[in-house]
Amino acid sequence: MRKLPSLHAVRIFEACARVLNFSLAARELCLTHSAVSHQIRQLEDWIGQPLFTRHAAGVQLTPAGQTLQRAATQALSTLEEACHQLLASPPGQTLTLAAPGGFMALWLIQRLENFEQQHPHIRLQLQTQGTFNDLVTDRIDALVVSGCPPWPHGVQGQTLFSDRAGPVCAPDWSPLPHTATDLSGQPLLYTLSRRNAWTDWAELNGLENPRLHLVRHFDNLQLMLEAAVAKLGIAIAPERLARRELTQGRLVAPLGFVQGPSEFALCLSSHRAEDPLLAALSQWMVTQAQAESPLP
Numbered sequence: 001m002r003k004l005p006s007l008h009a010v011r012i013f014e015a016c017a018r019v020l021n022f023s024l025a026a027r028e029l030c031l032t033h034s035a036v037s038h039q040i041r042q043l044e045d046w047i048g049q050p051l052f053t054r055h056a057a058g059v060q061l062t063p064a065g066q067t068l069q070r071a072a073t074q075a076l077s078t079l080e081e082a083c084h085q086l087l088a089s090p091p092g093q094t095l096t097l098a099a100p101g102g103f104m105a106l107w108l109i110q111r112l113e114n115f116e117q118q119h120p121h122i123r124l125q126l127q128t129q130g131t132f133n134d135l136v137t138d139r140i141d142a143l144v145v146s147g148c149p150p151w152p153h154g155v156q157g158q159t160l161f162s163d164r165a166g167p168v169c170a171p172d173w174s175p176l177p178h179t180a181t182d183l184s185g186q187p188l189l190y191t192l193s194r195r196n197a198w199t200d201w202a203e204l205n206g207l208e209n210p211r212l213h214l215v216r217h218f219d220n221l222q223l224m225l226e227a228a229v230a231k232l233g234i235a236i237a238p239e240r241l242a243r244r245e246l247t248q249g250r251l252v253a254p255l256g257f258v259q260g261p262s263e264f265a266l267c268l269s270s271h272r273a274e275d276p277l278l279a280a281l282s283q284w285m286v287t288q289a290q291a292e293s294p295l296p
Helices: 007-019 022-029 033-047 063-088 101-118 132-136 197-204 221-229 239-247 276-290
Strands: 052-055 058-061 094-098 123-127 142-147 155-168 187-191 213-218 234-238 258-269
Touching: 007 022, 007 033, 007 063, 022 033, 058 063, 094 276, 101 123, 101 142, 101 221, 101 239, 101 276, 132 142, 132 155, 132 258, 142 155, 142 276, 155 197, 155 239, 155 276, 187 197, 187 221, 197 234, 197 258, 213 221, 221 234, 221 239, 234 239, 258 276
Parallel strands: 094 123, 094 142, 187 213, 187 234
Antiparallel strands: 052 058, 142 258, 155 234, 155 258
């Protein structure tokens, strides 16, 4: 059991120590002067030494009072901040969604306003770090992955869209490839999260022993696409995540896109799959994904 004085007395002490006037503190706390004085005397009796020196102009803190003031101010500030956070986020109304940075920047963020309009009672917290273990242990509520089912035990996955990938480059890139073999010797860009993307693409296009000149890698997909726009090389990217740059004409896909074995999926913990908030998130993401027709 903690050996602590009355929290009510500590709150009164903190106000008195802050303004150094019992009458002002009483008005702030909506108490009488005698009630404040009584609580301070009880606190001093509990501690066993005076906290204030009284004089005609008001009060001053003793060394013991100064020590207690520092601790009381810190403790009450911490308690106040925690209460504000709880009031701002009612139980069950906040969901933590983890997703790859490229998915978040190039697909999810531009649709968040729509989600908030449709579900104003749900607040999404976004993060780029998350694993299946985080999901099943409830450290996160939902996880977007690019991978191949079946998913791990205890995880349910809902397909958002297939992972159709292909080469993308600046419209005036030269020489512009017209066949898969035209990529031989050209500077190719890739991301660290998809190290085998070019090898997988070459295999899907029937290239044997392709001469792949991988010149630059990037931490995330968005940086790689910007590098392609800047004509630093030809990038390999999922069609859905490169769509904005393609429709704006900043990039072109001269060889189109091919279907790989992976898919983008929203994964939930099996024991929470029926949660109404998660069901609303899942339905919204699937609807958003299905609203787009795939490019050639």
